[in-house]
Amino acid sequence: MNENKFIIAIVAVTLSLLVGVVLLAGKMSSSAKVESSNDAQAEVGSMSYDWGKIGINNGNAEAVFEIKSNGSQPLKLFNIITSCACTTAQTIVDGKGSPLFDMHSQSTYVTEVPPGSTAQLKVVFDPLFHGPNGLGPITRQITVTTNDANNPKLEFSLSADVVK
Numbered sequence: 403m404n405e406n407k408f409i410i411a412i413v414a415v416t417l418s419l420l421v422g423v424v425l426l427a428g429k430m431s432s433s434a435k436v437e438s439s440n441d442a443q444a445e446v447g448s449m450s451y452d453w454g455k456i457g458i459n460n461g462n463a464e465a466v467f468e469i470k471s472n473g474s475q476p477l478k479l480f481n482i483i484t485s486c487a488c489t490t491a492q493t494i495v496d497g498k499g500s501p502l503f504d505m506h507s508q509s510t511y512v513t514e515v516p517p518g519s520t521a522q523l524k525v526v527f528d529p530l531f532h533g534p535n536g537l538g539p540i541t542r543q544i545t546v547t548t549n550d551a552n553n554p555k556l557e558f559s560l561s562a563d564v565v566k
Contacts, residue, residue, distance in 0.1 A: 443473030453562035471515040488531030
């Protein structure tokens with residue numbers, strides 16, 4: 403009788419673990435899926451920024467890009483990914499910031515920019531992230547997916563020369 407209870411307990415624990423792993427894997431691998439629209443329109447000024455010389459011990463460097471919603475439907479910004487873990491990106495609309503995104507982000511978060519409004523894409527680079535050997539020229543990219551059927555991917559480029 404005790405043997406049967408033990409087997410039932412092992413099966414229950416194993417089943418619980420399998421269900422948990424499946425649910426966790428589903429959440430980790432999910433990214434936002436948004437339908438494109440001809441009525442959503444993204445307008446971006448400059449898509450590149452050069453910080454020039456950055457001292458490795460002088461703290462983080464920031465840059466802000468503006469993304470305007472010019473369509474008749476809200477512009478949706480999602481699947482934001484950076485090219486390196488030393489760089490994060492965040493969208494800000496009407497003072498409300500999104501989570502921070504980096505190269506390992508797989509998020510279902512979607513930023514909605516109402517027609518006529520502007521979102522900021524705030525990028526932060528940590529020059530000390532790669533340690534004391536992280537000197538020299540760098541280039542980082544930020545990719546933002548949109549629901550603008552004519553402009554589905556926005557690619558921003560940032561550069562600097564990290565010095566002592």
